[in-house]
Amino acid sequence: MDEIKAVYIHIPFCKQICSYCDFCKFYYDQKWVREYLMALEKEIKDRYMDEKISKIYIGGGTPSALNNEELDYLFAIIKLLNLDDNIEFTFECNLSDITEDLIDKLIANRVNRISIGIESFDPEKLEFLERNADFEDAQRKIEMCKAKGLTNINVDLMYALQNETLKMLKKDLKLFLKLDVPHISTYSLMIEPNTKLYNKKIEAIDEDLDAKMYETICKTLENEGYEHYEVSNFAKPGLASKHNLTYWDNEEYYGFGLGASGYAFRVRYTNTRSLTKYITGNYVMEKEMLGEKEMMDYEIILGLRKTKGINLKHFYEKFNVNLQNQYPVDDLVKSGDLIYKDGNIFINPDKLYIMNEILIKLV
Amino acid sequence: MENSHIRNFSIIAHIDHGKSTLADRILEICHLVDKRQMQDQMLDSMELERERGITIKLNTVKLNYNFEGQDYILNLIDTPGHVDFSYEVSRSLAACEGAILVVDASQGIEAQTLANLYLAMEDDLTIIPVLNKIDLPNADVPKVKKELMDVLGFKEEEILLVSGKTGEGVKELLDEVVRKINPPRIDKTSPLKALIFDSYFDPYKGVVLLVKIVSGKVKVKDQIKMMATSSVFEVTEVGVHTMTYQSLDTLESGMVGYICASIKDISKVEVGDTITLENNPASEPLKGYKKMKPMVFSGIFPTESSRYDELKEALEKLKLNDASLTIEPETSVALGFGFRTGFLGLLHMDIILTRLEREFNLDTIATSPSVIYRVTLTGGDVIEIDSPNKMPDKTKIVKIEEPYIYTSIIAPAEFIGPIMTLCQNKRGIYKTTDYINENRVNIHYEIPLGEIVYDFYDKLKSSTKGYASFDYEVSGYKESKLVKMDILLNGEVVDALSVIVHETESYNKGRAIVQKLRKLIPRQNFEVPIQASIGSKVIARENISAMRKNVLAKCYGGDVSRKRKLLEKQKEGKKRMKMIGSVEVPQEAFLAVLSEDE
DSSP states (O other): OOOOOEEEEEEOEESSOOTTOOSSOEEOOHHHHHHHHHHHHHHHHHHOOOOEEEEEEEEESOGGGSOHHHHHHHHHHHTTSEEEEEEEEEEEEOGGGOOHHHHHHHHHTTOOEEEEEEEOOOHHHHHHHTOOOOHHHHHHHHHHHHHTTOOOEEEEEEEOOTTOOHHHHHHHHHHHHHTOOSEEEEEEOOOOTTSHHHHTTOOOOOHHHHHHHHHHHHHHHHHTTOEEEETTEEESTTOSOHHHHHHHTTOOEEEESTTOEEEETTEEEEEOOOHHHHHTTOOEEEEEEOOHHHHHHHHHHHHTTBTTOEEHHHHHHHHSSOHHHHSOHHHHHHTTSEEEETTEEEEOGGGGGGHHHHHHHHO | OOGGGEEEEEEEEOTTSSHHHHHHHHHHHTTSSOGGGOOSSTTOOSHHHHHHTOOOSOOEEEEEEEETTEEEEEEEEOOOOSGGGHHHHHHHHHTOSEEEEEEETTTOOOHHHHHHHHHHHHTTOEEEEEEEOTTSTTOOHHHHHHHHHHHHOOOGGGOEEOOTTTOTTHHHHHHHHHHHSOOOOOOSSSOOEEEEEEEEEETTTEEEEEEEEEESEEETTOEEEETTTOOEEEOOEEEEESSSEEEESEEETTOEEEEEOOOOOGGGOOTTOEEEESSSOOSSOOOOOOOOOOOEEEEEEESSGGGHHHHHHHHHHHHHTOTTOEEEEEEETTTEEEEEEEESSHHHHHHHHHHHHHHHOOOEEEOOOBOOEEEEETTSOEEEESSGGGOOOGGGEEEEEEEEEEEEEEEEGGGHHHHHHHHHHTTOEEEEEEEEETTEEEEEEEEEHHHHTTTHHHHHHHHTTTOOEEEEEEEEEEEOOEEEEEEEETTEEOGGGOEEEEGGGHHHHHHHHHHHHHHHSOOBSSOEEEEEEETTEEEEEEEEOBOOOOSOSOOOTTHHHHHHHHHHHHHHHHHTEEEETTEEEEGGGGGTTTSOOO
16 A cells, blocks of 8 residues: 555634534634644644655644734644655634634745635625625635635535525526635535534435436536536646545545544544543544455445546555456446446436435445 | 142233243242342243344243142233233133233333233133332322223222342232132033133144143043034143143142144144043033134235245244234235235234244245225225235225224323324324323224224334324224225336225325335346336335446455355345346335334
8 A cells, every 4th residue: 555645634713603514623812823833743743654645635623713822833743744745734723713814824834735615705694604704805815815826725615504495596696606716515414413503404406306406506607617426526637636636546644633534554543522631641532443345345435425426447456356256246237327338337417316226236 | 739729810001011031030939940040030931032132932830839838829820911912811811710911010001911911801811900010209199099090990909019120029919919819610520611711832742732721630541522613632731831741630710721632634633722531521522712803914925935834834833823924925926926924913924924933944034914895886896905916806896994993102291292293104193191190191983993003002102202002993984085005116016015095095195105115125137117006096206226336346355255245145136136027126015014104
């Protein structure tokens, strides 16, 4: 297996908690941030084996919630990593946190991609999500980033919210396209346990409408020159997220920080969500050791999320077995669930939104 | 032990009147269990019994008791209280000379109080009436005493007061058992006659027969003969039950105990049969007791068809100590090979299904319960059918009759209205109302049994805030306008979903069933129509839309392991489904026809 190339770092602090969020997060508190960053530094020193890192993603929570001093500390920690010259370095930002100073600082510290959690511009949707966003503000800030040379930008869009109509979604899509960014991630709302929405017993919207919305998104974005490269992700040619492709290519990566997940040395692990445990050095909460079969299962489950699917030759090189010999791929090609083309196996685009049904038959 | 110092008795009661707790106190007083190892409901050995707080299988236990300086043996034979299990009660009673009739001092007489008392009276047993739970603040001793005197004809001085919870009056009750109940009649000289009143399978001993020795004696190495089946076995062990087995040299006339004879073949043993000795046989078997006929029939199928043999074995084992259970092979187009299984009632069915799952780890699908219909054919022949799928073609039928029951519904008078509405809705025919006292009534209706097997109990409970008790006896067959209704999935008749319904209700039921199925059957990869039809006429239709979404929308680092677990879960879920044609149907769907509303 290749050496680890990717690192995810989790910053679990937010100034505002969104109704749908089930990630590991706390209200921002200076005292805790300091302690947390010290622990993060220790975790990286304990676990990182000095591999050359070419993809790094700082997510949250809200990394941009940190103040100047804290950001300096964070970037000092990152200097512990042996970064490749040709790195993709993504930093997650809240729209309201974006300032000239912040962008200057990010650029000075080699950040070359930002991901902005906008989610929607519709007042009703925003209220439901318990978020804020203003279109003019977003447009201005994104222009500013671009002017400073930070052009590789992702924005998140959420849909299938309670009471959302197709019309509302189309309006959102129109505004998002106006932002003219090279990457858009879209998420159909999932109501997860331990979220405000779950506790309020909010129900998912009608399945047919949800599917219709997905169809609309795919069609609209593809018409505008975005490549639909993963179930929920769209990018202008050449600008797919390299870091996120690490996951879908089933490659190893470090996950550092509270509640972060990683995949290193054939172990998939999830860090503790307890701040006190983390600070005392008890990082890992759960471990899954992978055998050959599990590794292949993951390769399929993740690989088929990509619209170009799995390359059969690559699979053979990685596992020394033919995918078709190990899994009932041929049957599913025959039934039209999978498509075989140019040495790749991928999910029939019409069935991408019901891909679990296909995966169940496969693994 | 002198025979005059043996007493065989049961405790009979309506469910929840505190029979098992009273039995616990009796065991304690007789030092069979000390307080520390005391577990609630000692006699209810099945996990299911303790969990539901009911007695299903009878148990027997031998107790030592000292009365006025003399040692006595008291054989306590426990009985179930639920209407479905009156057969078990009658089996217990056949081994007794007397019974303690327990009535809750706050509730008064209930439906099974009467039913069980009548069973005991048929067997000429001595009855000791007892008011239980006198420690409760809402106990009304004078009122309930009066009920026992007015309705059941007991004398005031006969009625004992006890509390199974505190133990008050229990010692006096045991004294009364010794004084009032006759010792078993003894006949040591005649040939062996032993009544089999229960049996069960022990993996080490084979079939264990629970017996009452009426005459003669039996010991190890005797060749015994089952009088009904003529099978012969050599006795390997005899003994009595204390809390475990206590093996003895001989069982003789008057004793209640067990016999093992390395019996492996379950079918050679029939509960109710008489055992005798091969070389000195009795000329006549004992009068068996009324054999209870199953009333409710359902198809039971293994979810995984490869487990048919396991299901067969499990049902046979259950049948061994549950003579009321009947099984015969059945084949369904939709569900494959299984068994048409007869039960005493719905609770009985529920318990058997739960035991299959818990004790035998078998996932099963049960089809909608049916009663036995009597069909007169155009040629004049009369046939009985226990499954909708055996219903002949309409053109060949002159008339269909269905079984009716005669109810005893005991409840506070304020609920007369709701009870009558319920019975009327179930096609009931009003008979009469008896007053137990000024504010409690016993309402009698004739109702088709087929209506009871659906949701009658639940409805009765909810419409009377749980205050009503219910018992019934079969009163006979009456002609009804009945039709077979089929359910079609994706255009194909699913035989396992067919039901027999009254013509006037067919539209409502058909609509209710297809609506329910639409909710229960998950979306498939294509659109699936669900139809209800009578003959070729479709009377209701719903569509299950095609599945449009089953994907984890976002999937990043942390979601990856979770995603795999989610898939595993979905996969497990699918395993529990049954493929009907190309439609995946969850098990619950086959019972959807059970409860009509929601």
